[in-house]
Amino acid sequence: MSELEQKAINTIRLLAVDAVAAANSGHPGAPLGMAPAAHAVWQTMKFNPKNPKWINRDRFVLSNGHACALLYSLLVLYGYDLSIEDLKQFRQLGSKTPGHPEALDVPGVEVTTGPLGQGISNAVGIALAQKQFAATYNKPDFQISDSNIFVFLGDGCLQEGVASEASSLAGHLKLNNIIAFWDDNHISIDGNTNVAFTEDVLGRYKAYGWNILEVENGNTDVDGITKAIEAAKKSDLPTIIRLPTTIGFGSLAEGTHGVHGAPLKADDIKQLKTKFGFNPEESFVIPKEVTELYNKHVSENQQVENDWNKLFAAYKEKYPTEGAEVERRLSGKLPEGWEKSLPVYTPNDKPVATRKLSEIVLSNVVPVVPEIIGGSADLTGSNLTRTTDMVDFQHPDTKLGDYSGRYIRYGVREHGMGAIMNGIAAFGANYKNYGGTFLNFVSYAAGAVRLSALSHHPVTWVATHDSIGLGEDGPTHQPIETLAHLRAIPNLSVWRPADGNETSAAYKSAIESTSTPHVIALTRQNLPQLEGSSIEVASKGGYTLIKQDKPDVIIAASGSEVAIAVDASKKLSEEGIKANVVSIPDFLTFDKQDQSYQLSVLPDGVPILSVEVMSTFGWSKYSHEQFGLNRFGASGKGPAIYEYFGFTPEGVADKAAKTVQFYKGKDVLSPLNKAF
Numbered sequence: 001m002s003e004l005e006q007k008a009i010n011t012i013r014l015l016a017v018d019a020v021a022a023a024n025s026g027h028p029g030a031p032l033g034m035a036p037a038a039h040a041v042w043q044t045m046k047f048n049p050k051n052p053k054w055i056n057r058d059r060f061v062l063s064n065g066h067a068c069a070l071l072y073s074l075l076v077l078y079g080y081d082l083s084i085e086d087l088k089q090f091r092q093l094g095s096k097t098p099g100h101p102e103a104l105d106v107p108g109v110e111v112t113t114g115p116l117g118q119g120i121s122n123a124v125g126i127a128l129a130q131k132q133f134a135a136t137y138n139k140p141d142f143q144i145s146d147s148n149i150f151v152f153l154g155d156g157c158l159q160e161g162v163a164s165e166a167s168s169l170a171g172h173l174k175l176n177n178i179i180a181f182w183d184d185n186h187i188s189i190d191g192n193t194n195v196a197f198t199e200d201v202l203g204r205y206k207a208y209g210w211n212i213l214e215v216e217n218g219n220t221d222v223d224g225i226t227k228a229i230e231a232a233k234k235s236d237l238p239t240i241i242r243l244p245t246t247i248g249f250g251s252l253a254e255g256t257h258g259v260h261g262a263p264l265k266a267d268d269i270k271q272l273k274t275k276f277g278f279n280p281e282e283s284f285v286i287p288k289e290v291t292e293l294y295n296k297h298v299s300e301n302q303q304v305e306n307d308w309n310k311l312f313a314a315y316k317e318k319y320p321t322e323g324a325e326v327e328r329r330l331s332g333k334l335p336e337g338w339e340k341s342l343p344v345y346t347p348n349d350k351p352v353a354t355r356k357l358s359e360i361v362l363s364n365v366v367p368v369v370p371e372i373i374g375g376s377a378d379l380t381g382s383n384l385t386r387t388t389d390m391v392d393f394q395h396p397d398t399k400l401g402d403y404s405g406r407y408i409r410y411g412v413r414e415h416g417m418g419a420i421m422n423g424i425a426a427f428g429a430n431y432k433n434y435g436g437t438f439l440n441f442v443s444y445a446a447g448a449v450r451l452s453a454l455s456h457h458p459v460t461w462v463a464t465h466d467s468i469g470l471g472e473d474g475p476t477h478q479p480i481e482t483l484a485h486l487r488a489i490p491n492l493s494v495w496r497p498a499d500g501n502e503t504s505a506a507y508k509s510a511i512e513s514t515s516t517p518h519v520i521a522l523t524r525q526n527l528p529q530l531e532g533s534s535i536e537v538a539s540k541g542g543y544t545l546i547k548q549d550k551p552d553v554i555i556a557a558s559g560s561e562v563a564i565a566v567d568a569s570k571k572l573s574e575e576g577i578k579a580n581v582v583s584i585p586d587f588l589t590f591d592k593q594d595q596s597y598q599l600s601v602l603p604d605g606v607p608i609l610s611v612e613v614m615s616t617f618g619w620s621k622y623s624h625e626q627f628g629l630n631r632f633g634a635s636g637k638g639p640a641i642y643e644y645f646g647f648t649p650e651g652v653a654d655k656a657a658k659t660v661q662f663y664k665g666k667d668v669l670s671p672l673n674k675a676f
C-alpha cells in the first residue's frame with residue numbers, strides 16, 4: 001500500500017469520525033475498521049457519481065448500515081451529489097445524511113439498510129436481477145450487463161435469519177456476481193461475540209455453496225483485499241471474504257464495544273488525528289492529493305461508461321428489437337397497450353377463486369410485459385403463480401432452467417424472498433417482480449415489507465389463502481391481524497379484490513406502480529362475478545356497488561365478503577331496509593381520492609357497517625359499526641367456518657338491521673368527515 005493510499009484511508013476514517021462527533025451520535029467503530037476495504041473495493045468498482053443510476057455500474061451495499069458514516073464519506077470523496085456540508089449535518093433533521101443509509105435521500109446509496117440482514121439479502125436480489133437481465137439481453141459479442149455486487153456485512157447481519165435464507169438461495173443459484181466482505185471484528189453491541197456467536201461462519205457459507213476467501217489483516221492489508229477481489233471475480237460461486245478487522249481501529253478504545261455506537265471522546269479524536277498524520281485541531285479535512293486520487297478513478301470510470309454507451313449504441317444497431325426493449329425499460333415505460341391484456345368478466349361468468357383469477361392475469365400479462373418476473377415460496381401449486389410457459393430461473397448446469405428464466409423458486413424462505421424482491425426492484429431496468437405465499441406468511445417477511453414501502457420498491461406480494469375461508473388448515477394458517485398490520489404500513493397498497501374485474505384492477509395498480517409496493521390478498525374459495533364491478537371503478541380503491549335511493553344503511557366490505565353483503569342487501573330489501581353495498585378493495589387507493597368522491601361513497605346521514613372476516617382494527621375510519629373476527633379462526637371446512645362465525649347473508653343482514661335500529665333518529669356523520 002502506498003503512502004497516498006494510506007492517507008486516503010485515514011481521510012475516510014477521520015471524515016466518519018468527525019461526522020459522528022458533529023452529530024454527537026452514530027457509529028464510528030465499523031468505519032474505522034472497514035475503511036481499508038472500502039478504499040480497495042471502491043477503487044476497483046465501476047460507477048459514475050454524476051450518473052448514479054447507470055445500469056451497468058457495480059453496486060455497493062452496506063448491509064451493516066449503522067456504519068453509514070463510512071459510506072457517506074466515500075460518496076463525498078468520489079464527488080456524488082453529497083458535500084462536506086451534508087456530512088457536517090449528519091443525522092440532523094432534513095439533512096441528506098440520515099441516521100442509516102436511505103436510498104431515496106442519498107444519491108449513491110443503492111438500498112436502504114440498517115435493519116441487519118436486509119442488505120446482504122437485497123444484494124442477492126440485485127445479483128439475481130443482474131443475471132436475469134444479462135441472460136435476457138447480452139449477446140456473445142455484446143456484454144451489455146456484467147456488473148458485480150459488493151457487500152459489507154457485520155456479525156449482526158450474519159446472525160439474522162433473513163441473511164441465511166437469502167445466502168442459501170444465492171449459493172444454490174450460483175450468483176457469482178456477489179462479493180461480500182464479513183467484518184470479522186468479534187464485537188457487537190453486547191461486547192465480544194463469544195457470548196452468542198461462535199459458529200463456523202465460513203463453514204456455513206461453504207455449505208451454502210459459496211466461495212470462501214480470507215484476508216489476513218483487514219486493518220492494513222489493502223493489497224490482500226485487492227487480490228481477494230480479483231480472485232472472487234474469477235469464481236463460479238458467490239464469494240464471502242473474511243476480513244479480520246479491529247473495531248474502532250486507532251482509537252484508544254479500539255477492539256471494544258465502546259466504539260460500536262458512541263462518538264469518540266474529544267481527546268481520543270485528537271490522538272487519532274495525530275497518529276494518522278492529520279492536524280488534531282482541524283476537522284472534515286480532505287487533503288488535495290486524496291481528492292486527486294479519487295478524481296482519477298472517476299475519470300477512468302468516465303471512459304468505462306463512455307465505452308459502454310458506444311457498445312450499447314452498436315447493440316441497438318445490430319439488435320434493434322432487444323435494443324428498443326432495453327431502452328424502453330430503462331426509461332421506465334411499460335409496453336404500449338399492455339393493459340389491454342388484463343382480463344374482464346361478465347356477471348354471467350362462473351364463480352372463480354381470486355387466486356385463480358390472479359393466475360389468469362399473470363398468464364395474460366407475463367408474455368406481454370418482459371419486465372415481470374416472479375416466484376413463490378414453495379407454494380407454486382397453491383398460489384398459482386407460475387404460468388405454464390414460464391421457465392425457471394436456475395443456473396443452466398442444473399438443467400432445471402436457465403438465467404433468462406422468469407420464475408424464481410424461492411424455497412420456503414418468505415423473509416428472504418421479501419428482501420430479494422426489494423433487491424430485484426433496486427437493480428433498475430423497471431423490473432416488476434412478485435412473490436407468492438399465503439397471506440398469513442407475509443408476516444414472516446414483515447421486516448422486508450416495511451422496507452419496500454420506505455424505499456418505494458414497487459414489488460408485489462401474491463398473498464393467497466387470505467382468510468378463514470381457506471378452511472381445514474385452521475387457525476395457524478388463517479390470517480386475522482395481517483391486513484390490519486399491512487394497512488398500517490405507510491405507502492403500502494393492500495388489495496383484497498372481490499371478483500375478476502377487481503383482481504385485474506389490483507394487478508393494473510401493481511404493475512403500473514413505480515413507487516408503491518402491493519400486497520394482493522386472494523381467496524382460496526370461489527367468488528361470483530359482481531354485477532357493477534369494473535377495472536375502472538375498482539381503480540378508485542372503493543366504490544358503490546349497489547346504490548339505492550335514500551339508503552337506510554351502507555354495508556362496506558372487501559374481497560370475499562362483498563358478495564355476502566350483496567346477498568344480505570337483497571334479504572334486507574325483503575324486510576323493507578334499503579342497504580347500499582360498497583366494495584373497498586384497497587384502503588390506500590381509496591384514501592388518495594378527493595374527499596367529495598369519498599363522501600359520495602360513504603356520505604353523511606347513513607350509518608355504515610363494515611364486514612370483513614378478520615380483525616376489525618382499522619375499519620372505524622370508514623364505518624360506525626364493525627363486523628369482523630377479533631379472535632383466531634377455526635379448523636374445519638371453509639363454508640362451515642363462515643357459517644359458524646355468522647358471515648352469511650342472514651348474519652350480515654342481522655347486523656345491518658341492528659345498525660339501522662341503533663342509529664335511527666340520531667345525527668350520523670360520515671367517519672370521513674373529521675376536524676383535520
Ligand SMILES: Cc1ncc(C[n+]2csc(CCOP(=O)(O)OP(=O)(O)O)c2C)c(N)n1
Binds near residue numbers: 030154157189247
Ligand atoms: C434487525 C436489527 N436488530 C437489531 C439492530 C440493532 N443493532 C444495530 S448494530 C447491532 C450490532 C451489530 O453488530 P456488528 O454487525 O458486529 O457491528 P459492529 O459492532 O461490528 O460494527 C445491533 C444489534 C438492528 N440494527 N437491526
Ligand SMILES: *[C@@H]1O[C@H](CO)[C@@H](O)[C@H](O)[C@H]1NC(C)=O
Binds near residue numbers: 529
Ligand atoms: C367487468 O368490467 C367490464 C368492463 O368494464 C364490464 O363490461 C363487465 O360487466 C364487468 N363485469 C362485471 C361482473 O361486472
Ligand SMILES: CC(=O)N[C@H]1CO[C@H](CO)[C@@H](O)[C@@H]1O
Binds near residue numbers: 380381382383
Ligand atoms: C391447483 C392446486 O395445486 N391447488 C392446491 C392448492 O393448495 C391446496 C392446499 O393448500 C391444495 O389442496 C390444492 O390442491
Ligand SMILES: CC(=O)N[C@H]1CO[C@H](CO)[C@@H](O)[C@@H]1O
Binds near residue numbers: 456490491515516
Ligand atoms: C409515494 C407515496 O405514496 N408517498 C406517500 C407516502 O406516505 C406519506 C404519508 O402518508 C405521503 O405524504 C406520501 O405522499
Ligand SMILES: [Mg+2]
Binds near residue numbers: 156184
Ligand atoms: Mg462486529
